[in-house]
Amino acid sequence: TRAAALALVISTLGFAILKFTDLKDKSEWVFPAAGAGALAGGLAFGVGMTLAGGCGAGSIWRAGEGQVKLWATVACFALGASLARLLAGQTGLLQKLGAAVFLPSALGWGGAIGLIVAVALGWAMLATWNEETRRFSAI
Structure with a gap:
């Protein structure tokens, strides 16, 4: 679970780098639809x-x-x-x-990236806590 949260953060940051540095053709972006x-x-x-x-x-x-x-x-x-x-x-x-709903349109790019990173970090922290306490484990 922590690996999935880390992958989400890395992919979000990588996407932001591609978006803001114009390393990728604009016609290939996912549109906010x-x-x-x-x-x-x-x-x-x-x-x-x-x-x-x-x-x-x-x-x-x-x-x-x-x-x-x-x-x-x-x-x-x-x-x-x-x-x-x-x-x-x-x-x-x-x-x-x-x-159409597009998170960066609602929060701005910085806010959207910050929210995604915060959610992923919270998810990783919850998963770590749950592994130690087994509070939300079925078995």
């Missing part, structure tokens, strides 16, 4: 991945290996994604979820 839909999708993905015991690709792989639980997971994944997309399009929710 991720909205509430991205947040909702990420949350749904995380919950589904936790319940299924793996992501979509991993579930398909293990279903191919013959794990029956993952057959149901893959079928529900396909059905759920198809129905969610259909309903979101028919109800107009798809357009509402596409509103």
